[in-house]
Amino acid sequence: MLEFVPAHQIIARGHNIFWEDPKFIPAWVRNLSGPDLWSAVNSRIQSLMTKYKDQFIHWDVSNENLHFDFYEQRLGHNATLEFFRTAHQADPLATLFMNEFNVVETCSDGKSTVDGYIARLRELQQDGVYMDGIGLEGHFTVPNPPLMRAVLDKLTSLNLPIWLTEVDISNSLTQEMQATYLEQVLREGFSHPSVNGIMLWTALHPKGCYQMCLTDDKFRNLPAGDVVDKLLKEWYTHEVNGQTDEHGSFSFSGFLGEYRIVVKYGKNRTAASTFSLGRGDETRHFNIQL
Known part of the structure; x- marks a missing residue:
């Protein structure tokens, strides 16, 4: 895949080094503690960053740290700080992110308010962590553009680049409504001066489309794909x-x-x-x- 990517002028970002949700942590890791767990996490960072050094422009070092805290429970409150320090030492040129959901999507998730996210990022910065970016997943059902704008405005106070890293619209809606709401989210993100990039979460699983796809299995555009093509054409300076x-x-x-x-x-x-x-x-x- 990493031979295919640069050959087609595609830039890759690494997602993710650590996922705090125990549900997605291998069983053998969940059974470790103390020095054995520290050894395992250091081995993971070093092996990833050595093998893929200079190939990823970003790394999501800590994923969903506001909702889950497996590593900090086992290794102490400074575990995330050490992850960032070690990752930066291993690949100083990579931009390092925290990545979180339900920050721009809703104001009803008590675990991931924008104020809580800012407080967590400032805490890590004060402890000396080298962090470069804010990752906002963006898994929407019905987006609220004024809320989204207000959240982005608040996060701007950190003076860090913001990326919308996993944008999709719930498949509980029709494909036409997915396309309508996707356009709202993309326009809001693209127009905000602190948003440096947007990535769509158009993942597949063995039974087909996970939440939102741009094409069908024959690569024919779905309504969401039409929206993306339209906006790419609009946001391009022609001759x-x-x-x-x-x-x-x-x-x-x-x-x-x-x-x-x-x-x-x-x-x-x-x-x-x-x-x-x-x-x-x-x-x-x-x-x-x-």
């Missing part, structure tokens, strides 16, 4: 043509990303170059000389 003013200037507005520019003067003079349009409040100026 822009124009003529410079008397000062030799030409302006355009575009989405963040990589651009290729070609300038022509008369019949024989042409210059080409590339530039990157990144975040920032100021207008970017790029010069090209004929």
Whole structure:
């Protein structure tokens, strides 16, 4: 898979190193404690980070830490802190995340309020943990865009990049309603300045689609797939043509990303170059000389 991914210009993130929910922890690990468990968790971090160093841009180091605390119960309150420290030492270039559900989806889950998430992240930061990002899973039934916006605004106070890491819409709804609500979530996430990326949770299991899929088993678009294609086309700067003013200037507005520019003067003079349009409040100026 990791040969296929870069060959098709796909970037991968690692999910996850530790899942705190005992239901998803192997039985042999659940039977360990003390030094034996520490040995096992250190072996896991080192083996993963060594084998896949520089291949994943992100790692979800601790998954669903607000809801579950298997490792902290067995190893003490500082276990998560040590996980992050060890992961950073093993791969200093990877962006390290906590990942959690029911933060942007609802305000009725007492275990994962936005204030609780902020408090947990600040606690880890104060203890010296090296953390780079906030992961929000985004498993929605009926989304609440104003709540979602308010949560993202609050999390912005941490000055960390935010990713929507597992966005899907419940299969308790029709495919048409899934598509409608997916568009609301994607537009809200894409428009927020602190959201650096969005990943969809379009997982399959042996019996078919887990919750939300973009295509059927013949790779024909479902309504959710139509929404994604529509938004990708909308959020893309297409070819822009124009003529410079008397000062030799030409302006355009575009989405963040990589651009290729070609300038022509008369019949024989042409210059080409590339530039990157990144975040920032100021207008970017790029010069090209004929």
